[in-house]
Amino acid sequence: MSKEEEQNKAKGALDRFEPGSEQGPINDRNEYEQQLSSLAPEPKQLAEESTRFADLCQCFSQQSMDPPAHVVEQVGRLSMLPVPERIRALMDINQSLMEYLYDVGQDPGIRQ
Numbered sequence: 075m076s077k078e079e080e081q082n083k084a085k086g087a088l089d090r091f092e093p094g095s096e097q098g099p100i101n102d103r104n105e106y107e108q109q110l111s112s113l114a115p116e117p118k119q120l121a122e123e124s125t126r127f128a129d130l131c132q133c134f135s136q137q138s139m140d141p142p143a144h145v146v147e148q149v150g151r152l153s154m155l156p157v158p159e160r161i162r163a164l165m166d167i168n169q170s171l172m173e174y175l176y177d178v179g180q181d182p183g184i185r186q
């Protein structure tokens with residue numbers, strides 16, 4: 075298979091993630107909630123924690139902040155975990171990120 079054919083095949087496989095396709099982004103929060111409620115309990119909890127993580131990442135991006143290095147390392151290992159452990163790890167990561175945002179956001183006022 076030529077390089078061009080491989081690229082076309084890869085592009086075709088990724089088309090399902092484009093807006094409006096079966097696995098594309100959902101911009102309507104109500105539609106997202108409906109799809110979420112139709113999931114089994116374990117995948118639903120994973121989706122909820124993943125959504126919280128994505129929201130926190132968006133917050134970091136909007137504030138032009140980098141997440142702590144230890145959190146980035148934890149995220150890198152998520153794919154190797156079984157789903158129940160991945161859920162627990164995501165919950166811990168989300169908690170760490172929220173605490174970090176709170177700590178960084180504390181304005182000590184005037185320093186003397």
